[in-house]
Amino acid sequence: MILIKGMMKDYKLGTARRVVFKNVDVNIPTDRRVAVFGAAESGKTVLIRLLCGLEIPTEGEIVRYARVSFPVGYTRALKFNLSARQNIAFVSKVYGADEAEIAEFIERVTGLGVLLNEPMRKLTMNDRSTFCYAMGYAMPFDTYLFDNAVVYGTPDFRRRCMAMFEERARNSGIILATKHTKFASRCCDCGVVIRGRSAEFFDTISEAVAAFEQDEQARHANLEFAALEDELARDEVTEDER
Amino acid sequence: MSLLLPSAKAGGRPVSSNRTASNAILYQYRVLVALFFREAQVRRGAAFALGYMAAGLEPIIIVVAISLLFTALGRQPGYGISLLVFIGTGVFPIYLFIHTSMRLREPFANEGQGRLPIEGTLDHVFVHALLHLLATAVVTTGFFAFLYLVLGQKEALPFDLAEALEALGAIFIFGVAMGMVNSVIARLLPIWNSIWPGVARAAIHFSGMYFIADFLTPDIRRYFAFNPILHGVNWFRTAFYPTYPTNIDNHVYIVLSSGVAITIALLLERIFREKLTNGE
Numbered sequence: 047m048i049l050i051k052g053m054m055k056d057y058k059l060g061t062a063r064r065v066v067f068k069n070v071d072v073n074i075p076t077d078r079r080v081a082v083f084g085a086a087e088s089g090k091t092v093l094i095r096l097l098c099g100l101e102i103p104t105e106g107e108i109v110r111y112a113r114v115s116f117p118v119g120y121t122r123a124l125k126f127n128l129s130a131r132q133n134i135a136f137v138s139k140v141y142g143a144d145e146a147e148i149a150e151f152i153e154r155v156t157g158l159g160v161l162l163n164e165p166m167r168k169l170t171m172n173d174r175s176t177f178c179y180a181m182g183y184a185m186p187f188d189t190y191l192f193d194n195a196v197v198y199g200t201p202d203f204r205r206r207c208m209a210m211f212e213e214r215a216r217n218s219g220i221i222l223a224t225k226h227t228k229f230a231s232r233c234c235d236c237g238v239v240i241r242g243r244s245a246e247f248f249d250t251i252s253e254a255v256a257a258f259e260q261d262e263q264a265r266h267a268n269l270e271f272a273a274l275e276d277e278l279a280r281d282e283v284t285e286d287e288r
Numbered sequence: 289m290s291l292l293l294p295s296a297k298a299g300g301r302p303v304s305s306n307r308t309a310s311n312a313i314l315y316q317y318r319v320l321v322a323l324f325f326r327e328a329q330v331r332r333g334a335a336f337a338l339g340y341m342a343a344g345l346e347p348i349i350i351v352v353a354i355s356l357l358f359t360a361l362g363r364q365p366g367y368g369i370s371l372l373v374f375i376g377t378g379v380f381p382i383y384l385f386i387h388t389s390m391r392l393r394e395p396f397a398n399e400g401q402g403r404l405p406i407e408g409t410l411d412h413v414f415v416h417a418l419l420h421l422l423a424t425a426v427v428t429t430g431f432f433a434f435l436y437l438v439l440g441q442k443e444a445l446p447f448d449l450a451e452a453l454e455a456l457g458a459i460f461i462f463g464v465a466m467g468m469v470n471s472v473i474a475r476l477l478p479i480w481n482s483i484w485p486g487v488a489r490a491a492i493h494f495s496g497m498y499f500i501a502d503f504l505t506p507d508i509r510r511y512f513a514f515n516p517i518l519h520g521v522n523w524f525r526t527a528f529y530p531t532y533p534t535n536i537d538n539h540v541y542i543v544l545s546s547g548v549a550i551t552i553a554l555l556l557e558r559i560f561r562e563k564l565t566n567g568e
Contacts, residue, residue: 099406101562102561102562115403116404116405121445123403123404125326125330128329132326136323136326137321137404139321139322139325140318140322140404140406140407141318142314144294186294
């Protein structure tokens with residue numbers, strides 16, 4: 047379980063302050079498949095980063111009663127001066143995994159072969175990302191975090207990612223931030239919906255999807271209404287000018 | 289498609305999600321060990337030997353350069369009979385402080401280089417400080433051993449090794465504290481990265497590297513006594529010269545300065561933790 051208690055998160059942008067979350071109190075199960083729904087720019091990525099500890103809340107606290115992964119596909123933990131194998135050794139040591147088993151698995155899944163011995167900076171962006179997805183899936187965690195994407199790369203590797211995702215979803219918890227209700231309905235069984243600056247947990251995925259779609263409809267209606275108001279205001283200005 | 293993913297109990301190592309003290313210690317230990325071996329492998333693109341150890345060459349170059357200059361000018365060592373030992377006992381403690389206070393920037397100034405969620409800023413501080421200490425210990429020991437064994441300079445062997453280590457330990461802790469303070473300031477005020485190296489190197493001339501603080505006139509001496517590094521240098525020298533003048537020495541002062549600086553550093557880290565953590 048991940049307990050979020052009285053969390054507030056803001057960012058300073060010059061002199062302005064953007065509040066992403068305010069007074070968030072929610073418990074997220076770590077042994078289930080949780081979808082995190084939210085509109086664009088609502089803070090899904092921030093929530094995922096907060097859940098895994100890449101960012102810390104401005105106020106309040108997040109308590110994790112599980113071994114939570116870094117977002118699968120996260121590339122920024124790597125040292126580009128080191129080889130992929132050295133990076134595997136580091137991440138394996140940190141998380142107490144078997145280095146040889148992880149390296150063998152990544153080699154088998156990515157097909158990078160001898161490139162694993164080269165410094166990461168010599169790898170293409172595509173190879174680096176492929177490596178990071180494989181490493182994210184390979185590491186042993188209680189709960190895996192995903193920020194919008196569960197697959198990456200070539201069609202063949204995407205199929206492998208999907209197989210890894212399904213296997214991890216069967217045996218571990220997952221928390222998936224997404225806007226795609228169809229995919230989430232297929233692979234998740236409960237959900238968190240980011241509404242306003244808070245987050246609400248729904249025990250079934252259908253309830254979460256319904257709440258999210260309702261929010262989206264309201265948001266679109268508001269956007270249409272705002273556009274209509276703008277149009278009317280423009281028409282009035284034109285009339286006055288005449 | 290089954291890919292036989294590594295299991296959660298890979299390698300049979302103890303893994304648990306319980307929030308117990310023993311688990312916290314285990315995770316901390318893993319992070320520190322992993323970071324130590326990773327950071328030892330590479331420093332600014334070079335291997336440990338070429339990265340950390342090469343940095344240790346700077347004080348050697350300074351000692352040799354000053355010794356050559358003083359010899360050419362016909363100057364005698366300020367104390368003892370060996371110019372290299374006298375300059376060396378001043379340069380090495382000062383450079384231990386300068387480099388430590390400068391090299392801890394990396395754990396904080398990690399823009400463009402991310403990290404795993406489990407890695408904390410203080411883990412990086414600890415590991416970088418330890419690596420730097422090890423490299424400095426090797427270079428310093430090598431230098432004095434060379435003077436003693438190859439050049440046959442008896443003064444190069446400290447008569448009180450424990451005293452020498454205590455002095456270096458005090459300077460090192462002061463360097464770590466100042467390094468942490470500098471790192472936080474540099475994250476908030478990037479120009480500090482250009483200012484501090486100048487300030488730190490200027491401190492060479494106020495820390496008794498080529499003079500004896502006790503021999504200064506009292507009205508000047510009292511200003512010099514505010515410099516904690518000067519006390520560290522004097523402390524280090526007393527391990528080599530049994531009768532080194534130590535009237536202005538105050539070991540408590542440098543230890544207290546370290547304590548105050550460490551407290552300020554930890555407070556700054558706590559206050560700006562969100563900015564330091566998020567700003568990758």
